[in-house]
Amino acid sequence: MTVPDIEDTTGSAAGPQRVVIVGSGFAGFTCARKLCRILAGAGRETEVVLVTPNDYMLYTPLLPDVAGGLIDPRFVAISLADALPRVRLVVAEAESIDPDNKTITVTSQHHGPRELSWDRLVLTPGSVTRLFDIPGxxxxxxxxxxxxxxxxxxxxxxxxxxxxxxxxxxxxxxxxxxxxxxxxxxxxxxxxxxxxxxxxxxxxxxxxxxxxxxxxxxxxxxxxxxxxxxxxxxxxxxxxxxxxxxxxxxxxxxxxxxxxxxxxxxxxxxxxxxxxxxGVTGAPVLGTLGLPMEGGRLVVEPDLRVPGRPDVFAGGDAAAVPDLTKPGKITPPTAQHATRQGKILARNVAASLGIGAAAVYKHRDMxxxxxxxxxxxxxxxxxxxxxxxxxxxxxxxxxxxxxxxxxxxxxxxxxxxxxxxTPRPLTLLGLVSPEEASFGSSEGIPKRT
Ligand SMILES: Cc1cc2nc3c(=O)[nH]c(=O)nc-3n(C[C@H](O)[C@H](O)[C@H](O)COP(=O)(O)OP(=O)(O)OC[C@H]3O[C@@H](n4cnc5c(N)ncnc54)[C@H](O)[C@@H]3O)c2cc1C
The missing domain is CATH 3.50.50.100 (FAD/NAD(P)-binding domain)
Known part of the structure; x- marks a missing residue:
């Protein structure tokens, strides 16, 4: 695993502006990819940093096929280094976020907490499986x-x-x-x-x-x-x-x-x-923000900005995005919405940096x-x-x-x-222990108590 190079805590003061994206799933990946294209098109040097515990984007809809032995797990893991060459990857988890000081603290198995500053923050850490208080x-x-x-x-x-x-x-x-x-x-x-x-x-x-x-x-x-x-x-x-x-x-x-x-x-x-x-609920890191939540997801405006925080955006499973096609409802936690919200996130972050115009998120379920x-x-x-x-x-x-x-x-x-x-392979490789696959620790995300 790459040890992240994140010794600096400087943002806009010392160099180009920095956009930090937390999470490399459907929303974060799509946002990073589109934002890099917009910035390149505008000739901007804005730095795009992606904080993610894994160096891949996981195509979750095919996980049942992986569990059934139909496809290899590598096939559903999209290499971020290859797909997002202009993005600076920080392979670590966001442990806490301070929206007032515009900093994020990241940690990994390889190092203790480190601080990273941002000019714009995009929160797309997705969701975790919702557990109930059932013994065992x-x-x-x-x-x-x-x-x-x-x-x-x-x-x-x-x-x-x-x-x-x-x-x-x-x-x-x-x-x-x-x-x-x-x-x-x-x-x-x-x-x-x-x-x-x-x-x-x-x-x-x-x-x-x-x-x-x-x-x-x-x-x-x-x-x-x-x-x-x-x-x-x-x-x-x-x-x-x-x-x-x-x-x-x-x-x-x-x-x-x-x-x-x-x-x-x-x-x-x-x-x-x-x-x-x-079922799912928003990623635990969202709780460190001290901002309004709805059903475990971060409240956002239709343009995916966090209310009262013009520099903070959120989308995907992590955000309670108003569904403009169904007034009063929020969009369901699906890849379909997360991917499209990723595009709006990129567009609106760019608009906040003075490139193009912002838009609201509106998508009719397909x-x-x-x-x-x-x-x-x-x-x-x-x-x-x-x-x-x-x-x-x-x-x-x-x-x-x-x-x-x-x-x-x-x-x-x-x-x-x-x-x-040919029949599906039945080889037993014994690669994952029960502990490694337990809730909350299976991808290096800190275990919930
Ligand atoms: C088995 C399965 C099948 C599905 N099938 C479908 C389907 O057919 N169609 C459909 O539309 N949807 C489907 N979904 C739902 C879909 O996967 C999610 O809605 C979608 O992944 C949400 O995208 P996201 O970007 O919000 O979050 P995710 O794709 O979950 O990505 C979140 C990312 O954030 C990272 N992260 C979490 N915490 C932190 C942290 N503290 N710091 C840094 N990074 C962090 C995670 O590791 C992950 O990389 C399925 C889900 C599952 C589990």
């Missing part, structure tokens, strides 16, 4: 927001299947062959579909009945993926049930231990593998694409409900187009083509 959840549940978590879930499933093959106690064997996924919105549903496909491939290779591996999908809501509308939601329910996935709605977890979970209806399920994919494993997907591009092969084609085409770097697009396309003619 933080210790025994695992999320799906990072490479470490996706890899861990894949390896945990394969390891448990392997152990089950040699287990003599039928109760323990059954528990090892049981996976519980909590959260039936698109991410959890994609995950359960991909893990089912991985388990089916394993069962075929080891010559046992795939139905011996049991998947349980839980959600407090009364339907799966309400985001795609009733018709598609019903279709998803029947396809997943036909694959033997036990879907229980209106139910969540009451308690987790190392070898079983207790559901809110009192039922106990013996399992060693629990994925918690229920719908979702959801890949549900072998031969099935659903999508509602611009409100048109699609399922089966047409949805699969739209979904794959959309993701390969939306991944923001050619070499990654190529690798993902090759992985899909390879999967069309």
């Amino acid at each position: 959840l933080a210790e025994h549940g695992r999320g799906l927001k990072t490479v470490a978590e996706a890899l861990y879930l894949r390896e945990q499933l394969l390891r448990q299947l392997e152990l089950a093959d040699h287990e003599e106690d039928p109760e323990v064997r059954r528990a090892r062959r049981t996976v519980v996924v909590v959260g039936a919105s698109y991410a959890g549903t994609e995950l359960v579909a991909q893990l089912r496909a991985l388990a089916d491939a394993y069962a075929a290779r080891r010559d046992f009945e795939p139905s011996e591996v049991r998947f349980v999908l839980l959600d407090m809501a009364d339907r799966v993926m309400p985001e795609v509308g009733e018709k598609l939601s019903d279709k998803v329910l029947s396809v997943l049930r036909s694959r033997g996935i036990d879907i229980r709605l209106g139910i969540s977890l009451k308690e987790l231990t190392g070898d079983h979970v207790v559901l809110t209806d009192g039922t106990t399920i013996a399992t060693y593998t629990v994925a918690w994919v229920t 719908g979702l694409v959801v890949d549900l494993g072998p031969g099935f997907a659903v999508a509602n591009p611009v409100g048109l409900p699609l399922s089966g092969f047409p949805a699969k084609a739209v979904t794959r085409a959309y993701h390969t187009y939306a991944v923001p770097r050619g070499i990654n697009r190529w690798a993902i396309t090759m992985a899909y083509l390879t999967n069309a003619v």
